[in-house]
């Protein structure tokens with residue numbers, strides 16, 4: 001037997017019906033583009049063939065370079081394949097493909113900026129900040145072709161919009177919202193969500209290893225007139241264990257980082273977050289899902305992430321001891337990113 005329930009993503013007035021089984025299962029909600037003012041322009045066969053072609057050539061070229069680095073460099077040999085791929089991709093002089101990053105500084109930035117807000121910002125704000133600056137030349141064409149059309153870029157933009165909405169809902173529910181943002185980057189979602197709740201006295205700790213990301217967050221929070229809510233901490237995510245005990249957050253947000261944690265690390269962190277949250281607390285996180293453009297992300301952009309299916313995400317949430325009945329997973333319109341809202 002199933003009952004229909006109504007849920008909304010944020011304050012956008014977007015409402016989606018979903019089925020809630022009475023067997024205890026983590027709720028799965030598929031969000032439509034219209035609900036979040038998102039993007040869902042699926043690419044056709046020709047686009048996917050060019051993506052596959054460019055990715056295969058890059059796989060041969062970059063695979064060979066990685067092999068050379070491992071055989072010639074002691075550190076690469078010791079730290080292995082993922083480290084070597086990471087190191088190659090972050091080299092600003094390296095070119096994966098002339099038709100992608102060879103002649104477009106934007107596409108190149110998407111590659112060398114991986115794992116930092118340099119790359120994510122470009123994707124989040126492609127429509128407002130990148131597209132209007134593109135000319136009618138080859139660089140403009142290949143930037144529009146790859147960053148503009150790529151389903152993964154659209155999906156990340158959708159994810160941002162969903163996280164803003166979901167966070168705003170959680171902030172408005174808490175009497176004294178205290179947010180811990182792990183691997184915060186420039187905190188786009190946290191800042192936008194707080195702005196949606198002007199009557200709330202919010203306290204936030206942002207944790208990130210990258211000073212430039214924290215500086216960008218500080219600048220954005222200052223421009224939004226809410227910088228006094230924030231504490232900026234340059235440290236590794238491992239310090240989150242301490243902040244869970246001392247800061248006592250009731251909302252923990254970790255977006256764009258689980259994709260780099262293996263199951264053992266993720267489970268340890270999820271358990272600590274679950275134990276550190278009060279009964280009314282919530283943990284909001286997300287993960288990329290295996291998808292047809294993975295080969296491009298792996299071998300052209302050299303973003304080596306850990307992809308998880310919805311069932312694998314459910315297992316992480318479940319293993320940490322979050323309540324199945326109260327936790328939810330939201331799928332963005334292209335089905336490439338999932339956002340988990342985990343409750344005790």
Ligand SMILES: C[S@@+](CC[C@H](N)C(=O)[O-])C[C@H]1O[C@@H](n2cnc3c(N)ncnc32)[C@H](O)[C@@H]1O
Nearest residue numbers: 115116183184185208209210213236237255256
């Ligand atoms: C993909 S970005 C996500 C940023 C932000 N949460 C968002 O969704 O917009 C990943 C962030 O993790 C940070 N990071 C990488 N390794 C980290 C670590 N060991 N501890 C804390 N932050 C880390 C990077 O500096 C970067 O800002």
